[in-house]
Amino acid sequence: MQLKGKTALITGASSGLGRHFAHLLAREGARVIAAARRVDALAALSDEIERQGGTCIPIAMDVTDPAAVAAAFEHIERSLAEPLSIVVNNAGVAHTSAALDLSTSEWEQVLQPNLTGAFLVAQHAARMMRNEGGTIVNIASILGERVSKGLAAYATSKAGLIQLTKALALEWAALGIRVNALAPGYIETDLNRDFFASDAGLRLISRIPQKRLGQMHDLDGPLLLLCSDQSRYMTGAVIAVDGGHLVSGL
DSSP: OOOTTTTEESTTTTHHHHHHHHHHHHHOOOOEEEEOOOHHHHHHHHHHHTTOOOOOOOOEOTTTTHHHHHHHHHHHHHHOSSOEEEEEOOOOOOOOGGGOOOOOOHHHHHHHIIIIIHHHHHHHHOOOOTTOOEEEEEEEOOGGSSOOTTTTHHHHHHHHHHHHHHHEEEEEEEEGGEEEEEEEOBBOOOHHHOOOTTTHHHHHHHHTTTSSSGGGGGGGHHHHHHHHHTTTTOSOEEEETTTTGSSSSO
């Protein structure tokens, strides 16, 4: 229960990693605010966490809409009896396309949630945290440090998120706000399981030094480190959780 007494906002919490993170932080004692566009999925998540003895408050938030982000934070500020102490900036999308065929709208559809949306959430959170301090964890990717074909927009957005993490860490350290990034490698989810069972997916797995995909629970320890006081002297750090993929030979 290393997060007991803390309040944590998780964006993109309606499915995938965000949903997993919401369960994890609730089990560790945090009061979770689960944010996403799909309020029906958030309601189901909240019910699950409450049945397991945790606390989860669902809130609608579209990180691509500045007005919606501002309204969500106004609601959070009015509703909280204690300060917001943790933010997990997880909302994002991926799009696969050759760079020559990538349209401006497709580019924006990735950059808006993955980078601009993350900045807006972090900025609003920091305004709430500036008196009490807190920690912000941006969910980046190893594709922010290395690239793969067909993912120009996604890789660019995650590289930008890593630099944003460092820039905000520098500016907000004096406010007691820590900003770090978690950079997962290839993590198995419901959305990619079929691909990784294919020949192309198996070839990709063979290039990972540990010769396996990551599982969502492989991210638990690193995320809890960054969310808890155990990392109180860490800011501007990027932690890769990738089975050694980043250090594999070119």
